[in-house]
């Protein structure tokens with residue numbers, strides 16, 4: 341078996357005596373798509389914050405491949421190939437779809453290398469490939485301001501994909517989307533996992549079902565249940581604390 345992409349073992353985070361994460365363990369394999377669900381305050385955001393180095397665990401192990409995430413700052417962790425998409429898109433409205441992707445392609449470089457950066461054939465091909473992947477090729481020259489809510493979310497996913505992350509963390513991607521956009525997003529995330537690991541935090545259980553992935557249920561900062569969507573939805577512990585409320 342291959343080494344896990346992400347390995348959390350016994351992770352706790354204590355804020356002023358309050359345990360936001362309590363002995364949480366989680367393994368995500370290379371190329372795996374994993375959905376994380378759980379009621380409000382379950383610790384989902386705190387878990388993402390630990391993975392990206394925003395929050396230091398009080399106890400436990402957090403590894404990404406060979407790297408100890410508890411010893412690295414946010415910038416180093418991003419450079420290792422962990423991308424995070426927050427709920428609110430941060431695309432540049434005044435720029436076109438193509439220009440947003442171009443900016444994301446050159447942005448992680450040092451200021452000097454950024455100045456010397458040129459949009460050559462291989463960069464164009466890469467941007468073209470990502471536009472195909474996110475389904476926005478026909479909108480290449482449209483400004484982001486005129487895209488629908490869903491299209492803006494896909495553009496932001498594209499801006500992360502263009503940096504070729506090994507692990508992509510996606511926070512509530514379908515909030516506010518139409519049913520059709522939600523379906524499209526599930527298909528997009530299924531497609532992009534495989535060549536990278538993708539961890540999706542989401543409340544919408546129909547969307548989670550459409551991801552067709554293993555589901556992890558968090559509750560009070562710890563792992564409550566794990567398995568297929570049917571397995572966790574039928575788990576009496578889950579029904580009691582979450583789905584049955």
Ligand SMILES: Nc1ncnc2c1ncn2[C@@H]1O[C@H](COP(=O)(O)OP(=O)(O)OP(=O)(O)O)[C@@H](O)[C@H]1O
Nearest residue numbers: 355358359360378379380381382383384385386387
């Ligand atoms: N910086 C902080 N200081 C104190 N308490 C915090 C801090 N950050 C989070 N918490 C608490 O930790 C708990 C877990 O919060 P977290 O945001 O991780 O949950 P969540 O599962 O993402 O919830 P939601 O679905 O509402 O976003 C909550 O009770 C929250 O109030």
